[in-house]
Amino acid sequence: MSIEFDSYDEVSTDDEHLFSTPLGTVCEGWKEAKIPMNNTETFSAVVQFVDEKKLQSESLLHYSSAEQLVIVGGARQNDMMPFTNEKGVPAEATSVVHDFNKGYEYALDSSRCVRLSALPNNTADVLSSAEGALTLGPIMNMLIASDLMFGNYGQVLNSDGRMLDVYRAIDKKTNDTVEAYFYGAQLENYATYKLVNGVPTLSSHAQFTHSPADVVPTLVERIRSCFTQTASAPSENNTFTFEVKSSMSQFSKFDWAVHYKPLYRNYKRCVWPGS
Structure with a gap:
């Protein structure tokens, strides 16, 4: 049997829901899929975040397994540094x-x-062994909770014309839906949806603006001054003592709009947890 089409029309906006799963919705029985982010590469980005109260903030994250460095900066939440979740920083x-x-x-x-x-x-970037050795953890420990079980929900067309891969998971601790958008192995957007009056509603989101990994040179002199300041007040024998635990090597406006294309033809029953 063969089928021929004389013409076809683009699916209208009103009918797009027939071909794609709604934002913030997970499907019962959807196959689990590993998110594509590469844990070994350098990651350097400015992250713009909007919380549940619609307050905007901006943070910096630089991660390099080659340099064995993690650099974070910017807005804190609940007195914690962004991404590492460290408390007690001056x-x-x-x-x-x-x-x-x-x-x-x-x-x-x-x-x-x-x-x-x-x-x-005890920070999100550190792995501590039973012997007390500290090693650099994977970048994902600072970006996405490790216990989330994601499924691949196809692709969406971003407002800049790029196709992004969509991954969704349910946070069993909060019953929220987490959405992560990737361009290849690069995390682009991250969002959380809550159930409001039976409808998945965007609660918070973050956008990652990836930048060249040139953060370290801007900090070199300040890092050197840490040792200069410490050494400027020596003990009686002109030494200073410092306890070090073992360590081993192992912004623009928000651009959140995504436009769905008719990529889904058949999908299983999609439900919101608790609905």
Whole structure:
């Protein structure tokens, strides 16, 4: 049997729901799929975030497995540094550097070193062994909860013309839906949906503006000053003691709009948890 078409029309906006799953919706029995992000590459981005109260903030994340460095800066949430979730960082510090090669943490402001300390063992970027050795964890530990089970929900056309892969998961702790948008192996957007009056509603979202990995040179002098300041007040024998735990090597406006194309023809029953 053969079928021929004389013509066809683009699916109208009103009918698009017949071909795609709605935003924030998961499908019962959907096949699990691993998100494509490469944990070994350098990741450097400015992240614009809108929370549940519609407050906007901006943060920086630089991660390099080759350099064994993590750099975070920008807006804090609940007194925690972004991405590493570290508490107790001096209020005047605008950025924090974790140096896994040397085992140091540098807390910096815009012009100087605020504090030099040992690497913490309880932040999102650190893996701690039973013996107390600290190693650099995977980048995903700082971006997406490791216990989420994602499914691949096809592709969407971003407003800049790129096709993004869509992954969705249910956060069993909150019953929220988490959506992650990837361009290849590069995380572009991240969103959380809550159920409001039976309808999945966008609660918070983040957009990643990837930038060249040139953050480190801008911090070198401030990092050096951490040692200069510490050494400027020596003990009686002109030495200073510093406890270091072992370390081993192992913004533009928000552009959130995505436009669905008719990529879905058949899909299983889609439900919102608790509905």
